């Protein structure tokens with residue numbers, strides 16, 4: 141059956157798109173709309189047309205899978221031109237999400253009506269693109285250039301209600317959308333008025349043409365957040381054109397920009413991430429037949445840095461939380477921090493402080509592990525000590541109800557060992573949140589040896605419910621993210637020892653696109669944690685340890701690898717640190733040398749990729765793209781580079797292999813020798829993307 145059909149309802153023709161899952165504008169859909177418009181015209185008699193979608197959503201955009209393939213007529217712009225110049229008015233009826241090309245299609249219609257819970261937006265920027273079918277020109281004409289700029293540069297989904305207020309949506313339809321849209325179409329057809337076309341309507345541009353200050357202020361604000369990405373800047377440039385460039389000329393410029401970006405590396409990387417995130421949801425061994433268990437109440441153990449943030453994640457999603465500590469004092473302190481965080485975000489977002497009480501009421505503070513008894517899921521976030529974790533898991537086995545999923549938030553420890561002290565290892569797994577837990581998107585879900593598929597499915601489902609990006613990983617020291625990070629940390633210490641200074645390393649890493657370099661990051665997170673862990677393990681890092689021995693634990697002591705002024709977070713170079721570094725080189729007999737930016741970059745990134753190769757080969761990650769999702773959402777890897785493994789494929793594995801072999805010789809460190817999988821794929825001229833999924 142055709143994916144686009146039409147039917148008559150009296151003198152209103154209704155075109156329906158039915159192309160699951162999201163009615164993307166594939167060639168068949170574009171051709172189908174064009175065909176139906178032509179048919180309705182030749183049939184005659186229709187006074188207006190309603191364009192509506194079956195299934196879960198209005199058109200969610202161009203078909204991303206067609207990008208990079210030869211274009212097939214009719215193009216989306218051709219279809220939009222047909223709608224815009226149609227003799228009888230066309231009403232777009234929106235439910236679900238009208239996104240990207242979907243919204244552009246609706247902007248080509250004369251009117252838009254929507255269900256009150258519908259969303260709209262132009263998320264192309266998230267795919268490294270500008271809207272390519274008139275969005276940057278017609279949206280400013282619909283809602284004004286400054287508002288359109290915000291919508292386009294952030295790519296965020298907007299509520300229908302806002303669209304109605306801004307004049308984009310003519311009417312919100314309660315109840316049956318199709319019936320409401322037909323009634324609306326009858327009304328406008330009978331009105332005898334000329335039907336508005338955004339092509340001819342410049343009324344919303346007038347104010348900005350007269351005074352550009354508001355637009356320019358928004359422009360500066362949105363561009364300050366572009367973080368080295370081309371697309372936000374290109375979007376802003378296109379929207380700027382909408383103010384006074386003739387429409388057809390501006391549309392041509394927009395199209396040229398779209399075509400330039402779609403062929404570029406950043407957009408390829410961002411499209412890779414779009415599909416990678418969805419692929420990460422497919423867990424080997426957990427098919428669609430595996431149903432998650434029901435979770436109404438969660439118990440969180442420990443109200444410290446992580447436990448507090450984790451409790452917030454659940455409460456913010458409306459889930460009841462029992463927050464358990466060892467003492468009332470600890471509970472009071474933890475709850476105080478949670479409240480302060482909620483109040484600060486309510487203030488920032490201009491929300492009512494009363495809402496905070498409502499959320500806080502979802503958190504029940506308790507002392508004693510026996511209070512886990514009514515929880516459907518437990519997330520343990522007590523101190524990082526195996527002996528303590530085992531004691532806690534033994535107690536949980538006694539108190540938790542049957543079927544309760546028991547998770548540890550451990551950063552490094554062996555989940556199998558925790559599972560082994562219980563009589564229900566199938567219910568045990570890791571749920572590794574990232575700090576600050578209420579903000580960071582990544583959730584590593586650690587599958588232990590005996591973890592049951594439905595326990596895993598439960599953790600994945602709850603992860604999504606609380607707005608995280610869950611990725612399943614296997615048990616090993618540090619899982620995927622921290623295990624790879626350890627390679628970077630090791631190289632950071634070595635580079636300092638061999639001749640680099642903190643600001644030089646950080647400049648290279650931020651130049652690559654990370655929001656912070658490793659040393660500034662260490663100062664922010666606190667250097668004492670690693671110091672303590674090295675002491676426990678009996679390892680010494682001469683520079684890092686000397687810095688801590690000097691009482692420099694990072695920002696919290698106003699001194700770390702840099703110094704800080706009271707109340708400010710800007711790292712300032714500190715001669716005292718540079719002396720510590722130079723002395724450490726002398727002490728260990730290392731002759732300092734000038735290290736090139738290229739070498740610094742190679743040693744910051746390639747050893748992590750090498751570890752990623754080992755992780756893949758061991759099956760700790762199911763596929764290379766899962767590793768990318770971990771690094772993008774947990775560690776600020778630059779989005780435009782698509783994650784470490786995608787970046788490796790873009791650079792070429794042969795180069796990475798050769799550089800690693802060179803670094804291994806240079807530093808006399810056999811762990812830098814290229815991993816077997818990297819060597820194999822490089823020899824075959826392949827990339828990590830081609831590596832067949834293993835089992836996480």
Ligand code: 3HC
Pocket residue numbers: 161162164197200201202203204205216237239240241242244263264267270271272273275415418419
């Ligand atoms: N093209 C191709 N496939 C798409 C797609 C698109 N635009 N949007 C979603 N899909 C696919 C997904 O890959 C997924 O496939 P899978 O089941 O095989 O993994 C399936 O549709 C369902 O998607 P989700 O799992 O994401 O479903 P949700 O219900 O969670 O979300 C959504 C629905 C909000 C529509 C979300 O899919 C989304 O944000 N889609 C992308 C929207 C977008 O970026 N549109 C702009 C495209 S670029 C464009 O339009 C250019 C134009 O200006 C010329």
Ligand code: NAI
Pocket residue numbers: 441442443444445446447464465466470520521522523524525528532549550551552572573574575
């Ligand atoms: P923290 O020291 O801030 O908090 C731990 C809390 O657990 C303390 O408040 C303590 O009183 C409480 N606690 C200890 N024993 C308890 C018991 N028997 N019953 C109830 N509460 C108990 O530690 P943090 O940083 O929150 O770490 C917790 C866990 O999260 C660790 O396993 C850590 O490795 C992991 N983690 C830490 C991250 C971080 O950045 N801090 C990031 C990701 C994971």
